[in-house]
Amino acid sequence: MDFSLIRDNLPFLLQGAGMTVKITALSLVAGVVLGTLVALARLSPLRWLSALAVAYIELIRGTPLLVQIFLIFFGLPQLLERPINEFAAGVIAFSINSSAYVAEIVRAGIQGVARGQSEASLSLGFSPTETLRYIVLPQAFTRTLPPLVNEAISLLKNSSLLSAISIVELTRSGQLVASRTFRPFEMYLAVSLLYLAMTLLLSFVANRLEKRWQVRP
Template structure:
C-alpha cells in the first residue's frame, strides 16, 4: 500500500473536504430556515395548508435524494431556461430535502413544550405570534439540537452523491485521484477516514451542546 501517495494528494482531498463542509453547512442552514416555515404551515389551523405541507414532506422523504439532485440540476434549467451551477444545484437540492426532515424534527420539538407555557404566555398578554416567537420556538430549537446535528451528519455523508453531477467534494476528489493513480484502496480509505473525522467532530459538538444546555433526551 502506497500511503505516500495519500500524503502527496492530501491537500487536494482536503480541498474536497472543505467543499463537503460548505455544502453541509449551507444546506443545513437553509434547510432549517425553510423547515421552520414548513413546520409553521404544517401546524396551521388551515386544513388545506397543513395538507399541502404534509404532501411536500412526504414527497421529499419518500423519493431518493439522488433523483431530487438530478431533478434540480438537469430538470430545473429546462423550466427556467438557464443553467445552474453544480454547487448551487447541490445546495438547493440538499436544502429542500433537509427542510422536510427539519420540519418534522422541529414539529416534534414544539409539541414537546408543555401547553401550560403557551397558556401562561397568553395570559400575560402576549399574542399567539409573540408566544410562538419568544417562548415556544427558542425552547423547541434547544431541544432539537441533537436530531438537527444528526441531520447535519446525514447531509455530510450524503454529500458524496454530488459527485454524480461533478461537484468536486471529498468523494469526487478521491475518485479523480484514484482514476489518475490507479490506487483506489488507498484513496478511498483516506476519504473514509476524513468523513469519519468530520462526523466524529460533529458528534462531539452535539454532546458538548447537550451538556452545556442540559438538553433532555
Template sequence: MNFELIEHALPMLLVGAGVTIEITAVSVAIGFLIGLFVGIARICQIKVLRIIAAVYADCIRGTPLLVQIFLIYFALPIVTGHRVEPFAAAVAACGINSGAYVSEIFRAGIQAIDVGQMEAGRSLGLTWWQTMYYVILPQAVRNILPPLGNEFIAMLKDSSLVSVIGFEELTRRGQLIIAQTYGSFEIWTTVAVLYLIMTLAISRVVAWLEKR
C-alpha cells in the same frame, strides 16, 4: 499500503473535504430555515398552510436525494431555459431535502412542549404566533439539538451524492485521483477517514452545545 500515494493525494482530498463542509453548512442552514417555517406551518391553525407543509414534507422525504439532484440540475434547465451551476444545484437540492427532515424535527420538538405553555402565553394576551416565538420555540430548540446534530451528520455524508453532477467535493476528488493513480484502496480509505473525522468533530460540537 502506498503511503506515498496518500501523502501526495491528501492535499487535494483536504480541499475536497473543505468543499464538502461548505456544501453541508449552507445546505443545513437553508434546511434549518425551511424546516423551521414548515414545522410551524404543520401545526398552525391555518388549514391551507398545514396541507401545503404536509405535502412538501411527504414528497421530499418520499423521494431519493439523488433524484432531486437530477431534477434540479438536469430537468430544471429544460423548464427554465437557463443552466443551473453545479454548486447552486447541489446546495438547493440538499437544502430542500434537509428542510423536509428538519421540519419533522421541529414539529416533534414543538409538540413535545406541554400544551399548558401555549395556554399560559395566550392567557397573558400574546397571540398564537407571539407565544410560539417567545415561549415555545426557545424550549423546543434546546430539546431538538441532538436530532439536529444527527441531521447535520447525515447531510455531510449524503453530500457525497452531488459527485454525480461532477461537483468536486471529497468523494468526487477521490474518484478523480483513483482514475489517475488506480490506488483505490489507499484513496477510499483516506476518504473514509476524513469523513469519520468530520462526523466525529460535529458530534463533539453538538455534545458541547447540549451541555451549554
C-alpha cells in the same frame, strides 16, 4: 499499501472536504429555515395549509435524494431556460431535502413544549406570534438539537452523491486521484477516514452544546 500516496494527495482531498463542509453548512441552515416554516404550516389550524405541508414532506421524503439532485440540476434549467451551476444545484437540492426532515423534527420539538408555557405567555399579554417566537421555538430548538445534529451528519455523508454532477467535494476528489494514480484502495480509505473525522467532530460539538444547554430528552 502506499501511505505516501495519501500524504502527497492530502491537500487536494482536504480541499474537497472543505467543499463538503461548505455545502453541508449552507444546506443545513437553509433546510432549518425552510423546515421550520413547513413545520409551522403542518401545525396550522388551516386544513388546506396543513395538508399542503404534509404532501410536501411526504413527497420529499418518499423520493431518492439522487433523483432530486438530477431534477434540480438537469430539470430546473429546462423550466427556467437558463443553466444552473453545480454548486447552486447541489445546495438547492440538499436544502429542499433537508427541510422535509427538519420539518418533522421541529414539529416534534414544538409539540414537546408543554401547553402551559403558551397559556402562561398569552395570559401575560404576549401575542400568539410573540409566544411562538420567544417562548415556544427557543425551547423546541433546544430539544431538537440531537436530531438536528443527526440530520447534519446525514447531509455531510450524503454529499458524496454530488459527485454525480461533478462537484469536486470529498468523494469526487478521491475519485479523481484514484483514476489518476490507479490506487483506489488508498484513496477511498483516506476519503472514509476524513468523513469519519468530520462526523466525529460534529458529534463532539453537539455533545458539548447539549451539556452546556442541559438538553433533556
